[in-house]
Amino acid sequence: MYDENNIFAKILRKEIPCNIVYEDDTSLFFYDINPLFKIHVLGIPKIACKDYSDFIEKSDPSLRSQFFENIKIVLDKLDISKSGFRLVSNSGTDGGQEVPHFHVHILGGEKISAIK
Numbered sequence: 001m002y003d004e005n006n007i008f009a010k011i012l013r014k015e016i017p018c019n020i021v022y023e024d025d026t027s028l029f030f031y032d033i034n035p036l037f038k039i040h041v042l043g044i045p046k047i048a049c050k051d052y053s054d055f056i057e058k059s060d061p062s063l064r065s066q067f068f069e070n071i072k073i074v075l076d077k078l079d080i081s082k083s084g085f086r087l088v089s090n091s092g093t094d095g096g097q098e099v100p101h102f103h104v105h106i107l108g109g110e111k112i113s114a115i116k
C-alpha cells in the first residue's frame, strides 16, 4: 500500500519545499537534500507509486515515456549528457529504498567508480 505521508508525497503536495530542476504535469525533478556526488538530482512521477514495479503497474505508456524523456531534458539542463552520469533506482528492501515513492537518482558532475 502507498504511504501518502512519505516525504516525496509531501513534496508533490508542496507541503515540503524542494529545489526544483524541472517540472511538468507528469513528473518533478529536484536536488537531493544530501548529495552523494557533485550533481545529485531525484526524479519522481506525479502518481502514487511506491516503487519501480508499482510505477509500471499503475502508469500508462505515455506517462512512462514522458518520465524517461524528462530525464533526458534534465540531463541536458544539468549539462551532463556528454560527460556522463549514473541513473539509479533503489527499489524495495533489498534495493535499499528509503523513501517509498518511486524515484530515480541522477548522479554526475564527477567520475563515479564502477559497481563491482
Ligand code: AMP
Pocket (backbone or CB within 6 Å): 007, 016, 018, 031, 032, 033, 034, 035, 042, 089, 090, 096, 097, 098, 099, 100
Ligand atoms: P532512496 O534511498 O533511494 O530511497 O533515496 C532517498 C533519497 O531521498 C536520499 O538520497 C535522500 O537524501 C533524499 N531525500 C530525503 N528527503 C529529502 C528531501 N526532503 N528533499 C530532497 N531529497 C530528500
